[in-house]
Amino acid sequence: MIKVGIVGSTGYAGGELVRLLLQHKEVEIKWLYSQSYLGEDYHRIYGNFFKLLDKKCVGGDINDLVNEVDLIFTATPQGYCSGIINEELLSKVRVIDLSADFRIKDLDIYTSWYNLEHKSPEYIDEAVYGLCEINREKIKKTRILANPGCYTTASILSLYPLVREKLVDLNSIIIDAKSGTSGAGRGSSVASLFCEVNESIKAYGITSHRHTPEIEEQLGYGAGENVIVNFTPHLVPMNRGILTTSYLNLLSKVNYFDLKEIYNKYYGNEYFIRLLEENVFPETRWVSSSNFVDINFKIDNRTNRVVVISAIDNLIKGAAGQAVQNMNIMYGLKENEGLEQVPLFP
Amino acid sequence: MIKVGIVGSTGYAGGELVRLLLQHKEVEIKWLYSQSYLGEDYHRIYGNFFKLLDKKCVGGDINDLVNEVDLIFTATPQGYCSGIINEELLSKVRVIDLSADFRIKDLDIYTSWYNLEHKSPEYIDEAVYGLCEINREKIKKTRILANPGCYTTASILSLYPLVREKLVDLNSIIIDAKSGTSGAGRGSSVASLFCEVNESIKAYGITSHRHTPEIEEQLGYGAGENVIVNFTPHLVPMNRGILTTSYLNLLSKVNYFDLKEIYNKYYGNEYFIRLLEENVFPETRWVSSSNFVDINFKIDNRTNRVVVISAIDNLIKGAAGQAVQNMNIMYGLKENEGLEQVPLFP
Amino acid sequence: MIKVGIVGSTGYAGGELVRLLLQHKEVEIKWLYSQSYLGEDYHRIYGNFFKLLDKKCVGGDINDLVNEVDLIFTATPQGYCSGIINEELLSKVRVIDLSADFRIKDLDIYTSWYNLEHKSPEYIDEAVYGLCEINREKIKKTRILANPGCYTTASILSLYPLVREKLVDLNSIIIDAKSGTSGAGRGSSVASLFCEVNESIKAYGITSHRHTPEIEEQLGYGAGENVIVNFTPHLVPMNRGILTTSYLNLLSKVNYFDLKEIYNKYYGNEYFIRLLEENVFPETRWVSSSNFVDINFKIDNRTNRVVVISAIDNLIKGAAGQAVQNMNIMYGLKENEGLEQVPLFP
Amino acid sequence: MIKVGIVGSTGYAGGELVRLLLQHKEVEIKWLYSQSYLGEDYHRIYGNFFKLLDKKCVGGDINDLVNEVDLIFTATPQGYCSGIINEELLSKVRVIDLSADFRIKDLDIYTSWYNLEHKSPEYIDEAVYGLCEINREKIKKTRILANPGCYTTASILSLYPLVREKLVDLNSIIIDAKSGTSGAGRGSSVASLFCEVNESIKAYGITSHRHTPEIEEQLGYGAGENVIVNFTPHLVPMNRGILTTSYLNLLSKVNYFDLKEIYNKYYGNEYFIRLLEENVFPETRWVSSSNFVDINFKIDNRTNRVVVISAIDNLIKGAAGQAVQNMNIMYGLKENEGLEQVPLFP
Structure with missing residues (x-):
C-alpha cells in the first residue's frame, strides 16, 4: 500500500483526488491537509464522502506530516510546492504537484507569466513534466512530478x-x-x-x-x-x-x-x-x-x-486522474489502476 | 459469471445498467437488445462506451436469446415484460423488470392507473417487489423481480x-x-x-x-x-x-x-x-x-x-443501481458488489 | 417625472430595479447608491447597461442625497431602511423598502425571526405591506411601502x-x-x-x-x-x-x-x-x-x-417589478406602466 | 399600422418575432400561420402569451392570406419562401425571409451547400441581404429581404x-x-x-x-x-x-x-x-x-x-430582432422602434 497525504484537499481538484484515491486499491490515504477547513470533518465539506471517509482536515508542519507517508500530492496555489521542496523532504517522500511550480523549465518564463519568484529553482531540472503518454519513461523514477494543467x-x-x-x-x-x-x-x-x-x-x-x-x-x-x-x-x-x-x-x-x-x-x-x-x-x-x-x-x-x-x-485527465496515472507509473502499478471507470452519462 | 441480456438497452436506464454491469466483476453481458437501434454499434449510441464495449444491438426472438443467458433485465415500456413472461421463459432465465408490470399486486389498480390490460396476471403474485432494504429475504429466491420506480x-x-x-x-x-x-x-x-x-x-x-x-x-x-x-x-x-x-x-x-x-x-x-x-x-x-x-x-x-x-x-438507486443490487441479492453476491462508487462531485 | 434614487443598486434585485426604471417613461433615475462599488461605472458592474446608462455609483450621506429625489428604493439588507427612516427623511421622500424591515407588524415576531433590533419601530404601523392586489387602497397614500418578499x-x-x-x-x-x-x-x-x-x-x-x-x-x-x-x-x-x-x-x-x-x-x-x-x-x-x-x-x-x-x-413580481407596481399605485400612474413586457422564452 | 402575417410562427425564431411584434407600436399582427399547430390557440403552444395574445394558428392558401397584410415574415425551413415568391404575391406584400433562400447571390453555391433546387432564382438578384448596418440603403426599398443567419x-x-x-x-x-x-x-x-x-x-x-x-x-x-x-x-x-x-x-x-x-x-x-x-x-x-x-x-x-x-x-439580432430592425428600415420607422429593451440579467 502506498501511503499518501494530500495538501490542498478541499479544492475541486483535491476533492477529486480524494475520491479517486479512496477507491484505489493500492493506496491508503493517511491525512488530508487544509488550512481553511482545519479540524473539520471532511464529509462536512464534501457531503458525498459521508460514511465513506471518516477523517478530519489536519494542519501543522508539513515536515512532520511527511514522516507518515510515502507520497504527497500538492493541489495548492502556485508557490506552495516550490516553498516546501528541499532535500530533507525529498528524502522522505516523493511529490506530485498539481500546481504550475515545476511545469516550466525556463525560469524566466515562469517568473514573467506567473509573476512569482520561484523558491526552489534548483529543483526545476530534476522535476519531470507528467504528461504520461509523452514522458512515461522519465516519470517512473522522478522524485518531483509536475502534473500538467487541464x-x-x-x-x-x-x-x-x-x-x-x-x-x-x-x-x-x-x-x-x-x-x-x-x-x-x-x-x-x-x-x-x-x-x-x-x-x-x-x-x-x-x-x-x-x-x-x-x-x-x-x-x-x-x-x-x-x-x-x-x-x-x-x-x-x-x-x-x-x-x-x-x-x-x-x-x-x-x-x-x-x-x-x-x-x-x-x-x-x-x-x-x-x-x-x-x-x-x-x-x-x-x-x-x-x-x-x-x-x-x-x-x-x-x-x-x-x-x-x-x-x-478537466478534473480527471486534466488534474486528479492524471496525477493518479502518474502515481501508478511512478510506483510500477498497472497504469489504469483505479482509473477504469466508464464515463458517466447523462 | 452471471450471463445477462438487457432488453431496452438504449434508454437512459438501460444505458446506466450497461455501464454498471460492464464494471461488475461477476457479470458477463451477452447481448443488448434494441428494436430502435438494431444492428448499430452500441458505442455509436452512447459514445462513453467507445473502446470499452464492442457490441452491436440485437433484435429477434427473445425466446431464442434467453438460451444464452441466466438473467435478463427488461428496461422497457409498460406491457413488454408481462407480454413475454411464461413458464418456458422462466425455465431458462430469471427476470429483473424495470417497468411497472409486476410492481402492483392489485390488478385493478394496475389496470386503472396504467390503462393497460395485464398480459400475464397469473405471475403477479409470484413477482417480488424489489425494494432491497425492505424485501431482502423474498428477493433472494424470486424468478420475477419487479424493480421499483424512481x-x-x-x-x-x-x-x-x-x-x-x-x-x-x-x-x-x-x-x-x-x-x-x-x-x-x-x-x-x-x-x-x-x-x-x-x-x-x-x-x-x-x-x-x-x-x-x-x-x-x-x-x-x-x-x-x-x-x-x-x-x-x-x-x-x-x-x-x-x-x-x-x-x-x-x-x-x-x-x-x-x-x-x-x-x-x-x-x-x-x-x-x-x-x-x-x-x-x-x-x-x-x-x-x-x-x-x-x-x-x-x-x-x-x-x-x-x-x-x-x-x-434516479438512474441508479431509482433504476439501474437498484436492479444490480437486486441481482446481487438474487445470486448471493455481496450486496454492494459493483456499486461502491463514491458519489461524483461536482 | 418621478425622480428616484436607488440604495443597494448593485444586488440582483437592485439591478433589476434599475433596468425596469430605466425603461419606465415617468421616471428619472437620479442616483445609484452602493457602498461596495462606490465610484465605479454602473455598466462595469452590470455590462448589460453599457451605452444605456452612464452613471457611477455614489455613496455619502443619504440625508443629503434625498434632497435630489422624490422617492427612494432601498434594496438593502435587513436593518438598513429602519435605520434611516425618520420624520425629516420622510418630509423629503417616500420610501419603497425591498427588505423585510417594515413587512411584519408584530415587532416581537420581527425581532425573533430576524434576530435584529428594529431601529424605528414607531413607523411600523404606518408602513403599508405592498402586496398590490390585496392592499391597493392603502398603498396609494403611504410614505413607507414595505415591498413583499419573493x-x-x-x-x-x-x-x-x-x-x-x-x-x-x-x-x-x-x-x-x-x-x-x-x-x-x-x-x-x-x-x-x-x-x-x-x-x-x-x-x-x-x-x-x-x-x-x-x-x-x-x-x-x-x-x-x-x-x-x-x-x-x-x-x-x-x-x-x-x-x-x-x-x-x-x-x-x-x-x-x-x-x-x-x-x-x-x-x-x-x-x-x-x-x-x-x-x-x-x-x-x-x-x-x-x-x-x-x-x-x-x-x-x-x-x-x-x-x-x-x-x-422572483426578481420581478417577487421584488423589483412589484416595487415598480407599488410606485405606480403610489403616484397614480397606470398600474402596469413599465411592466407590460411579454415574458421572454426560451 | 403595418399589418403583418407570420409564417412559421411556432418555431423559436417565430415565437420571438411574435413577442417583439406584439410589443411594437406600429405593428398589427393579423395572422399566425402554422401547419403543425393548425387551429390551436397560440398561447397553448407558448404559455408566455396567455392573456396577451388571443389568436389561433391558421393554415390554408398563403396567396389568400396575403390579402390581409402588408408584410409577411417567413420563419420557415429552406425552400419554403422561394416556393411562394412570385409577382402576384409581391404585388400584395413585402417579404422578410428568415430562411437562407435569398441570402446567397451565387446560385451554384446555394445549391451545393443546401442541396436544394432554388424555386425562384429569378428573384435572387432583387433580394437584399438584410445586414442592417452594412446594407441600410438597399434595405429601404426592397420587396424581398433576406434576413441574415445568426x-x-x-x-x-x-x-x-x-x-x-x-x-x-x-x-x-x-x-x-x-x-x-x-x-x-x-x-x-x-x-x-x-x-x-x-x-x-x-x-x-x-x-x-x-x-x-x-x-x-x-x-x-x-x-x-x-x-x-x-x-x-x-x-x-x-x-x-x-x-x-x-x-x-x-x-x-x-x-x-x-x-x-x-x-x-x-x-x-x-x-x-x-x-x-x-x-x-x-x-x-x-x-x-x-x-x-x-x-x-x-x-x-x-x-x-x-x-x-x-x-x-441568436434569436434577436441573430433572427427576429434583426428582422424587426429591417422592417423598421423598410417602412421608414425609427430603426430601434420596439427594440430598445435593456438586456435582461441574470
Missing part, C-alpha cells in the same frame, strides 16, 4: 503528433479552448456564482492565459524548435469538461487516413487516448468522470487546414 | 419507518418530489428539449402520477392498513437526481432523537442508506452517480409535523 | 382567496416552494458557486425560513384569525423563477369550477394575475422576465385536498 | 471593418463560434434533449456548416475579392446567445487604438453595435434578450494576430 493536457496531447512529425506550420497554431466551471476552483467569487456563469459564455485570459507557455514549451520539445501559439480559453456553463478546437495549416496535401495513421503510431496503444472513428467528434459528455482523452480531426480542403478536436474531463 | 424508491424508503411504527397520521401524508430530466427518458419530444426544461421548473402529473399507487401499496403493507397519499412530482433542470420533501402529522410529541432511533433501527446497518447528521439535509449532488439514499428530517414544533427529506440518483 | 408574494397571492373564503382547514396549509438562484443574491459565497448549485436541488431553511411569519401574518389578516403554515423553500439550478406547490385540506366537497369562481372573484380583473385554463399549470418559464403571477390548482378527490400552484419571476 | 450576423459584423480596410490577411480568417441551443430549433430530436445538451459542449458541422458561404460572400463584398474562411460552430448548454472568437493575421503592426478607430469609423454611430472599452470583452449574458452586438478585440503581439470577439442574442 487546458495543456488536452492541447498538447491532441497536437503533439502533428507537431512532432512536422506536418503543420508551427507558426499557424491556434487553440480555442472551452472549459467547465470547476476549473475556476472552489474559492468564493462573484464571477463564479451560478447566476453569473449560467446562461452565458465568455472568453477570458485572451493572449495572456498562463497555460500558454506550458503548451508552447512542451510542443517545442516535440518539434525540436520554438513554438508560439494563440491560446484562448472560454468559460462554459457546465461543471466539468474541456473541449479544444485547434486550427493548423498543413504543410502538404494529406488526407484523413494519412493523419490517422500518424495518430495511431503515437497513441494506438494508449489506454486513455481514444482516437474516434472518422466523422465522430469529441464531446465532453462522453469523457466526463473518466480519465479518457478523445481526439479526432477533420481536414478542410478549402483552406488546407486541419481542425483538431479533443475532449477531457 | 420516485417510489425515494418516497417509500424515507417514510417506511414512520408508517410502520404508526408514528404519523396515515391520512396526512404529502410527498412533494423533484426529479432531474433523465427520468423523462431518451425519446424525442418537444417537452424534453433543452430549451423547454432549462431555466424552468414545473409540477406535472398532479394527483395522477402512476407512482402514486405503488407508493400507497407498499406503505400500506408497512402500516398494515390502507394508505392514501398526495404525491406531486416536479421536473427540475438537471440531468440526475430525485429529492423528496414529505410532510406528515405526528401522532405524539417526539423529538429528533426519538425519530432518529427509529430510523436507525430500520436502516442503521444498511450500506446504501445514509442517515445524515442532525441539521444536515439531503441534496441530490451528494448522491449523484451512486446507489446511496440520503435521508434526514426535521420536526416542526409549531405544527407538530415532521418534514422528511430524501435524495437519490 | 416567496411570500407567490404564496400569499395563490392562497389568499381560499383562506379568505374559509374554504380550507387553516391548520392544514403546507407550502413547498422552489426558487431560482438569483434569490440568494450577488454576494460571493461557496454555496452559490455555479458548481455547487448546478446539477443539484436541495431544501433549506426547513421550518425556519424568514418568509414564514410574513406569509402567516398576511394570510391571518385574510382569514381573520391566526394561521400557522409549513413553509419549505428549495434551491433550483436556474437563474430566475419561483414555483410554489401548496397543499390544503378542503372543508367541503367543491369542484374545480367552484374554486375557479372564487379565484375569479378576487383576481378576474387583475392584469398581473393570470388564472390558467383548467389542467394547464404554472411553469416558471412562462412568467420569466415579467411581472405576472400564474395560478392554477387541482382538487384531489381521493384525499379531499386542493393542490395550488403558482409561478412568478 | 452565426453570420455576429461573424460578419465583427470582422467587416478589418476586411474592408484590408488590415488582415484574407487567407487567415478563422471563426470559432459558440451558440446556445435555441439555434437548433423546436423540433423534437434526441440530439436536442436536455440531458444530451446539458453538461456538455461539442463542435459540429466542422468545415461544412451552411453559414460558411454566407459569411464568405458578404466578407468578399467588403474586401472586393474572394474570401475563404474556417468556420466552426459549437453547441453550448444555454438557451440563448452566440459568441464568436475570430483569429486573423494582421498585415502590419497596429495597436489597439488604431483598430478601435477603424471600428469607430464604421460603427461609432450605430445604436445596436456596442464597441466595448479596452480589455472588456463580450459575454453573451450582457446582450441576452436584446438586439445589441457587443464587439471587442485584442492584439496578440507575440503572433501578430488580432483576436476579435463578438456576442449577440
